[in-house]
Amino acid sequence: MVTGAIKNKVDKIWTDIWAGGITNPLTVIEQLTYLMFIRSLDEKELATEDFENMAGEKMEHIFPASEAGQSMRWSRFKDKDSREIFLTMQQRVFPAIKKMKYGRLPDFDANGELVEIVDDPTRPDEGNTAFARYMDDAMFLIPTPQVLQKIITGLEDLYTHDIADLDMQGDLYEYMLGKLATAGRNGQFRTPLHIIDMMVELVQPTPDDFICDPACGTAGFLVSSAKYVRKHYGDDMTPEQWQHFAGPMFTGFDMDRTMLRISAMNLMLHSITNPDIDYKDSVSKQNSICSKYTICLANPPFKGTVDAESINDDLKAVTNTKKTELLFLALFLRMLKTGGRCACIVPDGVLFGSSKAHQSIRKELIENHQLRAVISMPSGVFKPYAGVSTAVLVFTKTGAGGTDKVWFYDMKADGLSLDDKRTEVKENDIPDIIARFHNFDAEAGRKRTEQSFFVPKAEIAANGYDLSINKYKETEYVPVEYPSTTEILADLHELEMEITKGLAELEEMV
Known part of the structure; x- marks a missing residue:
């Protein structure tokens, strides 16, 4: 510590x-x-x-x-x-x-x-x-x-x-990296460590997994995954698993060589000496990796500009767009093995965007794979250097559907104040999110007025595959009883008499 x-x-x-x-x-x-x-x-x-x-x-x-x-x-x-x-x-x-x-x-x-x-x-x-x-x-x-x-x-x-x-x-080293509080030119910014750890807890990596972050930055997701594996499996891992842990288990891509050096050092300081850290434009034609990884964890760039000619054709077949946040979702599906799982951060626009590209990627996730959860995060999570509203999507690649219902969670607090100062507070929904995600059976009877609930696939499809929580959340209005007009007037007369009496006393003193 x-x-x-x-x-x-x-x-x-x-x-x-x-x-x-x-x-x-x-x-x-x-x-x-x-x-x-x-x-x-x-x-x-x-x-x-x-x-x-x-x-x-x-x-x-x-x-x-x-x-x-x-x-x-x-x-x-x-x-x-x-x-x-x-x-x-x-x-x-x-x-x-x-x-x-x-x-x-x-x-x-x-x-x-x-x-x-x-x-x-x-x-x-x-x-x-x-x-x-x-x-x-x-x-x-x-x-x-x-x-x-x-x-x-x-x-x-x-x-x-x-x-x-x-x-x-x-x-x-992570404390030093925490001082990187400036956004990059392509919409990159450092993901808060507690959000990274939450996402890792949701997918629960094992010593036999192959983990990839195709927009790795400082390798926060890979390092957190390594810590999780060492904490939960370290005492029982075989020599072969430790050898896998030291390199082949972790893959990261980035287009900034400075970030590649920093991420490689970060991994090296966590006993990962030979990860596959590579200079690569993940959504371009130079990346043809398919069905290789069992876990994808990422916070891909939201506002990156991509040359339409360089985008890999199989990504455009899923969602024909130049928006990086949509292309990366298609990329995760391509790079994951069948049965592979993903937790990624997306801007709110991905959840409700009405364009054909937005709808097609949401339909792909719901109809052809298993979308498990949409966790809506408050806009202050990325302050002080970004105020964008975001959500975490958790899904499994199946290639044969599997989405029966989708779990929604409305995160209201993450343990830190939601202003620019981001000081520690008592309110924190993250432990509740992790506990509820891994106990879906207990969620079945929850109402839509509560913080988490299920929505059937058919209802989501009927709404144009809209995944914004406000589309399905119900607000319970409690009627407020006000005093009668007679009572209010009586109170006003009483106040008026008190004011008159006070003024009279002041006049006597003068």
Whole structure:
């Protein structure tokens, strides 16, 4: 758990970077990510050396044995003069990690020139983390030796005194990611962690699942799924399941390489070293993945602009549109295996939009698959950086129908105030949502005046497949009894007499 003391230390590092002129939160996270990665490489090297000393067995090393190669290790440069640290980082460490291959860093020749590792077609590049694969276009932007030294000192203090295990590293990184409160150009914004966790609880991933977020951003859904699996199955997982957990289980796509680096680091800090994190426009023709995953979790972009020519034809066959929120729903259906389940966030317009594209995707979900739940969320969930009204859709891909009735829930509170401050409050419907979703039998008799209820498929179809909760929710009006006119007039006369008496007393005092 990230305590107040740890938050203060992180905030101090953040302030030092801002004072150095880097004010974009995404850039701050990116630069910190590089430094955390560099430190993790040295930790891994130290573990390798310890194993060699104990077992007497020679192993492959990350850092070259040369003086230049060893100088790139965090433990060797962290206590040096600030100018020497800066030059080492700028001239050696950063160029080397951009050319990392087979889990090894390249060496430097006598003239200080980088000697790239020769490609070996017989050897797959399995030694690289997903993060290392996206370092090609990374840039070292820390402006001065003094700022760099402050950051290194701050990180070293955190790792030495506050971070006890991988879970804590992940929590620390998530706290940093929580500072990303700006919306992207394509309608992207960070999904609140408690909403992510709720959606993961709804689909309940297992160690044998293949989980995909085709709009992964900082990989929040994948990390939350990993935490869920470790919490509920970690003590009983087989070696094969742990191997699956370390990589193949998790897939994420994004069109921002900075986000890919950040998401890969986030996963690495949660023991997922080789996820399939890829640069891909998920709804375009470059993505032809079909029937591969058992779970899809996502908060796809709502206002993204897509070139009509680049959209995959099989998505247009389901919903002929350029709206990304509709295309992603068709994408989930295509990428899921039969029996696969999905929980995704959609803007309210998807629920009641009257266009042919809107109606066709809703009809597809209800008639050809099993739409299980529509959870309407209050508009303040994404504040302070977006006030859009949204809902969570939960469905299962069947290809043969299965929607008998749809469960609706009207979320009124999520544990935080619905204003820009988003402070903690007692009111929270999320535990109730999770409990009721996994006990549908108890929901059967609930009336439409209550917070959750079922609506038959036939009624939804008759309403043009409208999924907005207000279409079906009933409001119970309680008659209010008012006093009679005679009583109201009597009260007014009494008030008038009191006013007259008060004025008389004031006149006597004057």
